Amino acid sequence: MSRCLTERSIDHVVLEQGEVANSWRKERWESLRLLTPNWQSKLPGYSYDGEDPDGYMELPEIIDFIDGYAKFLSAPVQTDTTVTSVAYKNDRYQLSTNQGNWQSKAVVLASGAFKIPNVPLFNGALPSSITTITPDQYRSPDQLEEGGVLVVGASATGLQFADEIHRSGRPVTLAIGEHVRMPRVYRGRDIQWWMDAAGVLDERYDEVDDIVRARNVPSPQLVGTPGRLTMDLNSVTDLGVKLIGRFAGISGNRAQFSGSLRNVCALADLKMGRLLDTIDEWALDNAMDDRVEAPERYPATRVDDAPPLSIDLANGKIRTVIWATGFRPDYSWLDLPVLDRKGQIRHDGGVVDSPGMYVMGLTFLRRRKSSFIHGAGDDARDLSDHLVTYLEECATTSSH
Amino acid sequence: MTTTTEASVNNGVNVEALLEAKAALTEAPEAAKFIWRANCKWVNGTHSNSVVKSFFGLGEEQNHRTEFTFDADHPEVFASEDNGAAPIEYVLVGLASCLTAGIAAIAQHREIQLRSVSATLEGGMDIQGILGIDSDVRNGFDGIKVTYDIDADASRTDIEALVAQSQKRSAVFDIVANPTNITVEIK
Ligand SMILES: Cc1cc2nc3c(=O)[nH]c(=O)nc-3n(C[C@H](O)[C@H](O)[C@H](O)COP(=O)(O)OP(=O)(O)OC[C@H]3O[C@@H](n4cnc5c(N)ncnc54)[C@H](O)[C@@H]3O)c2cc1C
Numbered sequence: 001m002s003r004c005l006t007e008r009s010i011d012h013v014v015l016e017q018g019e020v021a022n023s024w025r026k027e028r029w030e031s032l033r034l035l036t037p038n039w040q041s042k043l044p045g046y047s048y049d050g051e052d053p054d055g056y057m058e059l060p061e062i063i064d065f066i067d068g069y070a071k072f073l074s075a076p077v078q079t080d081t082t083v084t085s086v087a088y089k090n091d092r093y094q095l096s097t098n099q100g101n102w103q104s105k106a107v108v109l110a111s112g113a114f115k116i117p118n119v120p121l122f123n124g125a126l127p128s129s130i131t132t133i134t135p136d137q138y139r140s141p142d143q144l145e146e147g148g149v150l151v152v153g154a155s156a157t158g159l160q161f162a163d164e165i166h167r168s169g170r171p172v173t174l175a176i177g178e179h180v181r182m183p184r185v186y187r188g189r190d191i192q193w194w195m196d197a198a199g200v201l202d203e204r205y206d207e208v209d210d211i212v213r214a215r216n217v218p219s220p221q222l223v224g225t226p227g228r229l230t231m232d233l234n235s236v237t238d239l240g241v242k243l244i245g246r247f248a249g250i251s252g253n254r255a256q257f258s259g260s261l262r263n264v265c266a267l268a269d270l271k272m273g274r275l276l277d278t279i280d281e282w283a284l285d286n287a288m289d290d291r292v293e294a295p296e297r298y299p300a301t302r303v304d305d306a307p308p309l310s311i312d313l314a315n316g317k318i319r320t321v322i323w324a325t326g327f328r329p330d331y332s333w334l335d336l337p338v339l340d341r342k343g344q345i346r347h348d349g350g351v352v353d354s355p356g357m358y359v360m361g362l363t364f365l366r367r368r369k370s371s372f373i374h375g376a377g378d379d380a381r382d383l384s385d386h387l388v389t390y391l392e393e394c395a396t397t398s399s400h
Numbered sequence: 401m402t403t404t405t406e407a408s409v410n411n412g413v414n415v416e417a418l419l420e421a422k423a424a425l426t427e428a429p430e431a432a433k434f435i436w437r438a439n440c441k442w443v444n445g446t447h448s449n450s451v452v453k454s455f456f457g458l459g460e461e462q463n464h465r466t467e468f469t470f471d472a473d474h475p476e477v478f479a480s481e482d483n484g485a486a487p488i489e490y491v492l493v494g495l496a497s498c499l500t501a502g503i504a505a506i507a508q509h510r511e512i513q514l515r516s517v518s519a520t521l522e523g524g525m526d527i528q529g530i531l532g533i534d535s536d537v538r539n540g541f542d543g544i545k546v547t548y549d550i551d552a553d554a555s556r557t558d559i560e561a562l563v564a565q566s567q568k569r570s571a572v573f574d575i576v577a578n579p580t581n582i583t584v585e586i587k
Contacts, residue, residue: 178568248578259577263567270561306543341429 001108001360001376002075003044004384010391014075015097017082021066023112024059027136031164032059033224035156036372037190043069044377054190056224083111087335088354091394105394106356106387109334109345113362113371114327123323125250127313132321135161141168147319148172150255150311152247154179155218158324159231163223165322166241173311173318174236176261177246180220181268181301182275184230187283188293191222198282200275201369202378205349208364215364218326233265233301244307253314257307265301273297329362350383356390358383409553413508431459447473447483492521492544494572499546502566512558515551544576 005012019025034041039053046069048057057065070077078099085096086107095102117134126132131145135157141164151162154176166172182191195201208214223231233243245258280295282288311318331339338354340346346353349366360379361371369375425432434457440450453467471484485493496519507514523544529537550559567573 245577251579256579260567260573263564263573266560266564267568270557270564273557274561 001110001358001380001384002077003073004380005387006073006075008384008388010384010388012076013102014077015081015083015095015102016077016079019079020070020077021063023114024062024066027114028059029135029138029161030059030140031160032062033057034062034373035220035222035224036192036374037224040192040196040372040374041065042374042377044380046072054228055226083333085333085335093356105391106358108383108387109331109352109357109359110361111329113329115330116328117323118325118328119323120247120325122250123321126255126321127253129316129319130313130321131319132323134323135327138322141165141170144168144170145319146170148317149320149322150175150247150318151322151324153177153218153324153326154221154233155324155326156220156222158322159221159233159236160223161322161324162236162241163231163239166236166239170320171240171242172236173242173244174233175244175247175257176233176264177258178264179218179233179268181232181272182220182222183232183272183296183298184222184225184228186276186279187295190228194279194282195275197286198279200278201367201372201375203368205364205366205370211364214368215362217363234299237302242307243303244311245309250313251310253312254310255313256310259309261307262303265303269300350379351386356387356394358387409508409511409513411504411508411514413505415505415508418505418509431457433457443471443483445473446478446480447471488523488525488541491541491576492523495544495570495576496521496546498570498572499563499566502570503548503550503562506562506565506569507552507554510558510562512562513553515553516549517551518549520547520549521545 002012002014016022033056035056037053038048038050038055038057041048041057048065069075081097081099083095083097085094087094092103092105093107095104095107117136119132119134123132133144138161144165147170149165149170150173151158151165152175154162154174158174162172162174184191186194192201205211205214221232223229225231229235237243243261245261246264247255248258249256276295276297283292328343329345331343331345336354336357338346338352338357345359345362347359347362347365350359350362350370352359359365360376360383363371365371365375366379366382367375370379434455436455438450438452440448442448448471450470450472451467452464452470454461454463456462470490472487472490473483474480474486475482500517500519503517504514521544523541525541526534526537528534529539548563550563552559552562554562
């Protein structure tokens with residue numbers, strides 16, 4: 001956004017509570033690699049120029065990449081500045097920070113969609129012998145006690161945790177709700193290449209059937225590894241991870257799990273099938289069919305006949321519960337009536353329901369790719385255009 | 401929103417009304433709160449008679465078109481008189497009819513014409529649980545198997561997706577698959 005504002009000669013400042021790339025520095029685990037390939041990490045005027053376009057950046061490379069962009073832009077970033085309140089008074093946004101106050105006609109909220117880890121209310125009912133941890137606190141298996149681990153959530157984050165924690169010798173049970181399954185490589189190309197080429201990632205928020213549902217779709221079960229491996233429920237089952245239903249509640253010392261495991265797996269398998277059908281059709285229509293490997297379909301997710309519906313949490317077998325149940329933004333510092341009854345910000349494709357206010361980086365904000373690094377560019381171009389028009393209108397009204 | 405195009409697919413479900421209701425209730429979530437009721441009277445032995453008539457929803461008291469009654473009892477192998485289906489069979493009936501209604505509605509929405517839909521349900525149960533013979537055996541079903549036989553203008557995959565989506569949206573599926581708090585009091 002800063003780049004687009006500079007291009008449009010809009011005077012601005014970027015307020016950052018920590019350092020540039022703060023969330024990658026402070027809130028991610030050690031083994032994390034991007035699940036998007038290097039060639040895809042594109043920001044306006046900037047892209048990966050290393051030797052391994054098909055690889056996946058490790059954490060230090062991601063930090064360097066974002067840091068490099070800030071330097072490349074000479075972006076007006078003011079670090080160590082935490083915004084503590086945003087209010088609207090006298091036709092201006094009034095921002096308070098730990099480093100003084102600001103006034104502005106327009107504000108862009110780019111404070112991260114994945115700020116607060118979701119933790120179910122019944123977390124409080126877990127026996128005190130159990131240690132609980134959230135993804136922003138997790139660094140590596142070594143930090144966990146020896147013994148069993150219950151990983152709750154089987155999207156990108158939970159599945160990667162399950163895999164590395166089980167390999168560390170701590171037996172993992174994985175509780176599974178709705179998830180999105182896809183192969184890492186399809187017909188010889190990265191699945192991200194196909195989704196990009198076939199226009200899936202560019203699908204717009206005002207074109208999809210049910211945007212509320214689309215915005216709630218969890219992250220795809222993808223992991224970046226040097227071997228471009230597919231990680232899915234079958235691959236962790238092969239390791240010995242135990243699959244169980246969605247964590248539904250706690251009764252006494254027993255954790256209760258949903259009996260819907262078979263159906264959530266069926267839904268994910270069917271959905272993957274539809275994605276691959278879309279890709280195959282696109283390949284055919286675009287004369288790609290002969291230039292890539294043959295279409296492939298994958299074995300259904302294997303589910304035990306009768307996965308357990310409850311687990312005793314007091315017998316010492318499970319020592320740790322990890323909530324990999326998604327994240328939400330933090331708007332606690334917004335003193336404006338822009339949140340709906342569920343605490344989500346009211347916006348139309350990033351144009352917030354408050355004049356001159358914009359939001360970036362949320363899931364399916366304007367496009368399916370909006371919450372990814374490569375999705376920021378198109379959204380920033382659209383929203384900065386809107387912002388410029390808004391400022392021009394302000395100028396015209398006030399000159400009369 | 402109204403469309404005037406003639407729907408070629410007709411499963412007898414008014415999807416437009418459902419979509420309008422969804423839009424209206426998104427705006428007014430209070431009206432989405434329903435309370436379902438049943439009244440039950442003991443008759444004799446294991447025989448009871450339940451009545452369903454009123455419910456609450458859309459912000460006010462509502463009534464079924466007519467009162468529905470249900471006799472429940474146990475079969476003769478339980479030394480009962482078998483005056484009606486066993487309570488546990490009503491659970492299967494509830495699950496079957498909920499999933500089947502969902503299939504019809506979703507098929508209509510996805511423009512899939514159904515020709516026939518039938519389901520066979522089996523719930524396994526070890527009665528050592530209810531008889532208190534073995535405390536490791538649970539009282540209820542140890543599992544439920546539903547088998548659908550569906551004839552429709554759609555591919556096998558589309559039919560599978562229909563059945564999967566119906567489970568995802570089903571109230572009774574949720575009640576059976578997930579724990580529910582129950583409060584039983586005496587007046
Ligand atoms: C575990 C995980 C893995 C991911 N993997 C990928 C991937 O492989 N590929 C991909 O493209 N995307 C991935 N994403 C999504 C990724 O977060 C986004 O692509 C990208 O980081 C979003 O950037 P952002 O600037 O919108 O948000 P963030 O990177 O979260 O930046 C927000 C910034 O705002 C600052 N901030 C917040 N509140 C305040 C405040 N009150 N005052 C001042 N500053 C504040 C924060 O310190 C932070 O630096 C992943 C996300 C997660 C959680």
